[in-house]
Amino acid sequence: MPMTDNTWNTAITDVKANEIRLRGYRIDELMGRVDFGQALHLLLRGELPEEKVGRLMTAILVSSMDHGPGAPSAHAARNAASTGAPLSACVASGVLAINRFHGGAIEDCARALEQVVGLADEKECSLDTAADQVLAGYKSRKVRVSGFGHRVHTADPRTARLFELAAEAGLAGRYIEACKAVESGLERQSGKRLPINVDGAIGAVLLELGFEFEVMNGFFILARTAGLIAQAREETTRERKMRKIVPGTHCYDGPPARETENR
């Protein structure tokens, strides 16, 4: 539509009869040529990234797809499913349970990491010293540091792999170092090991990639939507309607452990 005084502007997708262009690229040309991570970068940042960045972004999405029926969002989606809700309502219920302490810690963690790196630069001190100072502020305000601690894992396998992939892509820098400095700082401060969780790792990697804070939690929401579909569908097809769903009482009966190399 040509611009007039009554139009408003969008720079994301241009749709004409028989032609759809995402940030200028024909969507049918992108299909089969770029992976979802690259296309997501194009959508959010306006440019197609190098393949290694796309791979890292796809890895972020895979890392957070699902974490079993005990995760608060899966529990919410299953409860909705057990009442007979349609798929859209089940997914929406699950997404509404993604908040500061579950899946929505990415942005707050990234903001804390930026504070640590900023302080280290300003005071010309080590990241450890800066982390200790920032953590002292959290402690005095009795606020938990987002991105650290986990109900199940003491060493989250997703964190190690994301950092490994970032290093392989030559994208591991000061924010990932700051994340590790906060983890050790928390242990120095409290005597407790509060491991970097997947939200924290994603926050650090997205900072390295230059994403703005405001979109960061969207990565978890996007990824976990896939898991919520699976959880809701399984609830609907395998369980009694309106059953009492007690978290932690489930038993896994899917395929046994297997390796991707055997595919």
Ligand SMILES: CC(C)(COP(=O)(O)OP(=O)(O)OC[C@H]1O[C@@H](n2cnc3c(N)ncnc32)[C@H](O)[C@@H]1OP(=O)(O)O)[C@@H](O)C(=O)NCCC(=O)NCCS
């Ligand atoms: C994820 C989380 C809820 C798991 O908690 P948990 O393992 O059940 O641990 P608890 O809530 O029982 O806390 C145990 C102790 O560690 C402290 N603690 C836990 N996570 C902490 C954090 N991120 N920062 C500071 N202290 C923390 C608690 O205050 C508590 O201290 P206390 O024993 O003196 O009261 C918790 O670590 C947290 O709130 N983390 C921050 C939010 C976050 O990153 N969420 C994403 C999870 S993937």
